[in-house]
Amino acid sequence: MTDSNFKHILPVDDNGYYGHFGGSYVPEILHANVERLKETFYRYADDEEFNEEFRQLLHDYVGRPSPLYHARRLSEHHGAKIYLKREDLNHTGAHKINNAIGSVLLARRMGKKNIIAETGAGQHGVATATVCALAGLDCIVFMGATDVARQQPNVERMRMLGATVIPVQSGNKTLKDATNEAIRHWCCHPDSFYVIGSTVGPHPYPEMVARFQSVISEEIKQQLMEKEGRENPDYIVACVGGGSNAAGAFYHFIDRPEVKLVVAEAAGLGIDSGMTAATIKRGREGIIHGARTLVMQPPDGQIVEPYSISAGLDYPGIGPLHAFLAESGRSEVLAVTDSEALKAAIRLTRTEGIIPALESAHALGALDQLDLKPDDIVVVNLSGRGDKDMATYIQHI
Numbered sequence: 001m002t003d004s005n006f007k008h009i010l011p012v013d014d015n016g017y018y019g020h021f022g023g024s025y026v027p028e029i030l031h032a033n034v035e036r037l038k039e040t041f042y043r044y045a046d047d048e049e050f051n052e053e054f055r056q057l058l059h060d061y062v063g064r065p066s067p068l069y070h071a072r073r074l075s076e077h078h079g080a081k082i083y084l085k086r087e088d089l090n091h092t093g094a095h096k097i098n099n100a101i102g103s104v105l106l107a108r109r110m111g112k113k114n115i116i117a118e119t120g121a122g123q124h125g126v127a128t129a130t131v132c133a134l135a136g137l138d139c140i141v142f143m144g145a146t147d148v149a150r151q152q153p154n155v156e157r158m159r160m161l162g163a164t165v166i167p168v169q170s171g172n173k174t175l176k177d178a179t180n181e182a183i184r185h186w187c188c189h190p191d192s193f194y195v196i197g198s199t200v201g202p203h204p205y206p207e208m209v210a211r212f213q214s215v216i217s218e219e220i221k222q223q224l225m226e227k228e229g230r231e232n233p234d235y236i237v238a239c240v241g242g243g244s245n246a247a248g249a250f251y252h253f254i255d256r257p258e259v260k261l262v263v264a265e266a267a268g269l270g271i272d273s274g275m276t277a278a279t280i281k282r283g284r285e286g287i288i289h290g291a292r293t294l295v296m297q298p299p300d301g302q303i304v305e306p307y308s309i310s311a312g313l314d315y316p317g318i319g320p321l322h323a324f325l326a327e328s329g330r331s332e333v334l335a336v337t338d339s340e341a342l343k344a345a346i347r348l349t350r351t352e353g354i355i356p357a358l359e360s361a362h363a364l365g366a367l368d369q370l371d372l373k374p375d376d377i378v379v380v381n382l383s384g385r386g387d388k389d390m391a392t393y394i395q396h397i
């Protein structure tokens with residue numbers, strides 16, 4: 001199985017550094033917790049029984065493998081052969097469930113009974129609440145009050161699943177603030193297990209989440225081999241909030257230089273508008289939520305409030321893996337504005353009959369900025385479905 005050598009694929013050292021990004025910057029009170037998580041993760045990462053249970057749930061409960069779909073009419077529009085990796089068809093509607101399952105299985109092995117999570121658009125909260133219902137564990141989800149208002153259907157889903165949703169009133173009342181509050185709660189309740197929703201946070205989270213999501217690229221390889229007789233596409237395109245769907249889609253291609261890795265970050269109203277979430281283009285090195293990475297901050301070191309039409313990309317940091325891939329030139333970073341993403345969402349809907357999540361629409365919007373040739377094989381990671389975004393779409397269309 002390809003994932004048995006996962007440690008050698010990610011450009012990460014024993015202390016969780018990707019180049020000079022990453023590491024673990026946590027308050028003293030959480031130090032022992034993070035260490036124990038690290039030990040547990042490494043112990044089970046290659047454990048056959050753990051992986052068997054994980055694989056079985058991905059197959060029977062999530063519905064994996066997710067299809068790799070040749071989007072013919074979209075291909076015609078862009079003048080290249082475009083495949084969509086259909087993470088939108090997963091149970092609960094996005095890639096988040098892959099990581100939620102892996103993390104909760106680890107929590108169970110650690111004997112944890114209380115799960116906490118942060119959420120932006122609500123997809124990670126729903127995925128975590130879902131797996132907690134499945135595993136019979138208590139679940140508390142922290143969510144910015146702004147997001148509680150703009151993602152109401154997901155709030156109702158979490159509550160129906162038995163989770164407690166706590167609206168966070170600080171800052172911009174979005175994802176950053178929800179994460180702050182989850183970390184604060186974790187400090188007071190160190191026996192909780194914190195399920196982080198992206199490749200962010202202190203080591204080992206970025207590596208662990210990337211590894212749980214790596215099933216995406218593992219499947220892409222097999223599916224492309226079946227459809228095209230080759231494992232490697234010319235491009236893989238994914239949107240980045242914290243970077244987990246992109247990390248999963250890139251994972252098994254990181255060491256294949258012939259595969260171009262393209263990340264689409266949310267430009268909001270434009271990268272120079274002051275209303276943006278384009279962290280890689282606009283960020284400077286700093287520390288956020290336990291890791292050294294690129295952060296949007298003014299010279300005094302405060303965090304700039306990010307902005308994107310998409311609640312899942314509205315984050316002022318970026319996972320350390322992506323900071324490293326971008327800085328080293330391994331990935332290409334494209335900024336996609338709100339209106340470009342909306343246009344791409346409508347295009348996919350009208351050409352293929354698929355309504356994408358607003359986050360995924362940023363990846364689709366990036367296709368317009370690539371210089372594609374007719375023979376190019378492009379895989380776009382369609383990270384989620386658009387149901388949760390209907391209110392926003394209706395407002396703008």
Ligand SMILES: *Cc1c(COP(=O)(O)O)cnc(C)c1O
Pocket residue numbers: 094095096121123124197198199239240241242243244245246312313357359360383384385
């Ligand atoms: C959460 C989310 C994202 C952004 O998170 P990443 O960790 O960057 O993948 C993207 N797409 C969808 C559908 C999401 O729910």
